[in-house]
Amino acid sequence: MKKILLHLCTAGAVLLASLVTATAADSKLVVAMLPKSKGNAYFISCKVGADKAAKELGIQLLFDGPTDSNAAKQNEIVENWITLGVDVIAVAAENKEGISTALRKAQKAGIKVLTFDADAMTDARSFFVNQATPEGIGQGLMDEAARLTNSEGEFAMIVASLTASNQREWQQHIEARLKEKYPKMKLVAVRPCDDLKDKAQSEATALLSANPKLKLIMAICSPGVPGAAEAVKQAGLTGKVKVMGLGLPNENKRYVHAGVTDSIILWNTGDLGYLAIYAGVALAKDELKKGAKTFKAGSLGTFSIAGDNILLGKPFIFNKANIDQFDF
Amino acid sequence: MKRYFRELSVLGALAAVLVGMAIFAPAFFSPQPLLSLLTREAPTLVVACGMACVIITRQIDISVGSMFSVCSVCAGLLAARGWPLLLVLPASVALGALLGAVNGLLVAGLRLPSIVVTLATMVTLRQGLNLVRQGEFVNLPDRIQWFGLSQMAGQLVLVGASVVFLVALALAMRHVAAGRFVYAVGTDAEAARLAGIRPQLVTFLVFIFIGALTGLAAMMNLAQSPQVQPLSGAGLELKVIAAVVVGGVAISGGRGNLWGAFTGLLLLACVSPALIHLHIEAYWEKAIQGAIILLAVVADGLRARGLNR
Numbered sequence: 001m002k003k004i005l006l007h008l009c010t011a012g013a014v015l016l017a018s019l020v021t022a023t024a025a026d027s028k029l030v031v032a033m034l035p036k037s038k039g040n041a042y043f044i045s046c047k048v049g050a051d052k053a054a055k056e057l058g059i060q061l062l063f064d065g066p067t068d069s070n071a072a073k074q075n076e077i078v079e080n081w082i083t084l085g086v087d088v089i090a091v092a093a094e095n096k097e098g099i100s101t102a103l104r105k106a107q108k109a110g111i112k113v114l115t116f117d118a119d120a121m122t123d124a125r126s127f128f129v130n131q132a133t134p135e136g137i138g139q140g141l142m143d144e145a146a147r148l149t150n151s152e153g154e155f156a157m158i159v160a161s162l163t164a165s166n167q168r169e170w171q172q173h174i175e176a177r178l179k180e181k182y183p184k185m186k187l188v189a190v191r192p193c194d195d196l197k198d199k200a201q202s203e204a205t206a207l208l209s210a211n212p213k214l215k216l217i218m219a220i221c222s223p224g225v226p227g228a229a230e231a232v233k234q235a236g237l238t239g240k241v242k243v244m245g246l247g248l249p250n251e252n253k254r255y256v257h258a259g260v261t262d263s264i265i266l267w268n269t270g271d272l273g274y275l276a277i278y279a280g281v282a283l284a285k286d287e288l289k290k291g292a293k294t295f296k297a298g299s300l301g302t303f304s305i306a307g308d309n310i311l312l313g314k315p316f317i318f319n320k321a322n323i324d325q326f327d328f
Numbered sequence: 329m330k331r332y333f334r335e336l337s338v339l340g341a342l343a344a345v346l347v348g349m350a351i352f353a354p355a356f357f358s359p360q361p362l363l364s365l366l367t368r369e370a371p372t373l374v375v376a377c378g379m380a381c382v383i384i385t386r387q388i389d390i391s392v393g394s395m396f397s398v399c400s401v402c403a404g405l406l407a408a409r410g411w412p413l414l415l416v417l418p419a420s421v422a423l424g425a426l427l428g429a430v431n432g433l434l435v436a437g438l439r440l441p442s443i444v445v446t447l448a449t450m451v452t453l454r455q456g457l458n459l460v461r462q463g464e465f466v467n468l469p470d471r472i473q474w475f476g477l478s479q480m481a482g483q484l485v486l487v488g489a490s491v492v493f494l495v496a497l498a499l500a501m502r503h504v505a506a507g508r509f510v511y512a513v514g515t516d517a518e519a520a521r522l523a524g525i526r527p528q529l530v531t532f533l534v535f536i537f538i539g540a541l542t543g544l545a546a547m548m549n550l551a552q553s554p555q556v557q558p559l560s561g562a563g564l565e566l567k568v569i570a571a572v573v574v575g576g577v578a579i580s581g582g583r584g585n586l587w588g589a590f591t592g593l594l595l596l597a598c599v600s601p602a603l604i605h606l607h608i609e610a611y612w613e614k615a616i617q618g619a620i621i622l623l624a625v626v627a628d629g630l631r632a633r634g635l636n637r
Binding site for chain 2: 037040068069162188189190191192195197198203205207210223226231234235236250251
């Protein structure tokens with residue numbers, strides 16, 4: 001009797017094992033990607049790049065996330081993926097501490113974990129695919145402003161607030177770049193807009209009338225760019241005063257096409273998704289190890305790694321020519 | 329003269345600022361930018377009128393900013409779906425009135441303190457909106473901006489409409505029975521009740537009124553730009569309460585008028601553009617606005633002590 005049972009068990013186990021290997025054989029490596037929110041256009045555009053990478057690498061991509069930015073729901077999804085036994089999890093963390101417990105558990109279960117867009121605790125993942133450093137953003141903004149004004153004349157800045165730490169940091173890098181490379185340019189005013197488009201518009205209107213020699217307005221918070229653009233349009237200064245800044249393509253398309261706003265600076269979200277998938281697969285195949293200095297990701301070429309941050313590199317410039325290719 | 333000393337002193341302060349600007353930064357008065365800035369304040373003025381009524385009844389409504397955002401986004405979505413302006417406008421006003429009615433019902437019906445009720449609705453509406461929109465802008469069809477008129481005509485219509493509204497309401501508050509009821513309830517609700525006024529009904533209607541005005545203001549703002557930011561209106565409550573208090577409306581109810589609120593709003597709205605024209609750092613903006621409010625409150629306090637003596 002015991003023997004029969006044992007035979008049955010082995011038979012069952014063999015059957016199970018063959019099933020597992022069968023699925024593994026035809027379903028290849030499974031990479032699960034967890035955005036902060038799956039309906040958000042920003043992450044949908046990350047997925048476009050991720051899909052492309054998955055196709056090139058011949059892996060299976062799972063893309064799931066909360067419908068709203070919900071940290072608890074993110075944990076739930078990670079738990080499910082641990083049960084499912086995926087090979088790699090790539091997360092944009094909604095809550096740095098909150099998600100880390102679940103991610104450590106995934107690592108213990110042998111799943112490779114990396115983060116993109118927003119990092120988790122450093123011990124809960126192998127690498128962070130970092131879309132932009134403050135230095136890169138500051139220099140990118142200042143260089144583009146200089147290009148638009150032939151490196152001379154007055155310009156003004158609109159910030160979210162005078163005290164927010166990320167805004168302060170970007171501003172410092174912008175001012176450092178200005179001092180170092182563009183002596184003929186002059187920053188005449190820095191105005192806060194409290195992250196409100198309407199206030200940015202009022203501030204920009206007053207800036208334009210108070211500074212008749214103004215050549216350009218740079219907004220480093222996303223509602224500030226369309227706000228400044230509306231002010232320039234209403235003042236009838238389209239083309240005479242340039243508008244540029246850090247923002248989202250969909251909020252600015254109208255002004256870019258109307259020639260009010262010249263460039264929007266951000267990172268290429270498609271490339272971010274693409275790089276995250278390539279890095280995840282390389283981790284699973286043990287091709288990407290701790291201490292690596294560079295990493296090659298398919299058609300995008302080689303990226304540098306600082307510590308455990310894979311850097312996406314220079315910010316991307318959206319303008320009339322390419323902005324319609326992005327929907328977020 | 330003595331009766332309106334408080335209002336006149338604010339007017340004097342405003343005049344002093346304007347004269348100062350005329351001397352030190354005459355560019356402040358270039359017509360086009362000035363018209364643009366006034367147009368931006370037109371919706372705020374409409375809400376400030378409503379807030380003056382609420383505060384005169386001895387209540388407060390700090391949910392106006394959130395109501396403004398909800399009305400803006402809903403009206404924007406309707407407009408984007410192709411609704412004509414003639415339907416979007418009443419829809420926005422009705423939605424505002426409905427939200428105001430909820431506040432009014434809780435305050436007047438259940439006799440809950442208005443600061444707590446409207447704090448709760450402020451947070452609920454704001455977070456609900458964040459949940460649904462996640463900060464995404466609503467892009468409007470081109471025909472919405474300036475009601476399809478030229479920019480100059482649209483701006484004049486908005487500024488003109490808000491001033492006509494101010495004058496009409498200010499006169500009504502003084503000469504129409506309903507306006508006098510508002511003062512009566514704010515001065516002494518029990519005395520008003522004995523005089524045959526129903527204080528709870530007046531309170532309820534005042535909350536509906538400010539809600540409807542907020543819906544109207546949201547439309548006046550919508551018509552100024554080709555897109556709606558869901559955060560639009562955040563902080564509006566502080567702006568209008570400050571304007572009303574600076575303008576001499578007593579937070580303890582029963583005293584003040586819309587002219588004062590109007591002057592207070594203009595005075596506070598001048599601060600930021602004036603600093604820009606004088607090339608003074610932005611750090612001063614909120615400090616100066618705060619000092620103006622403090623001065624107004626102290627003046628009210630001293631006046632109240634004088635009356636009690």
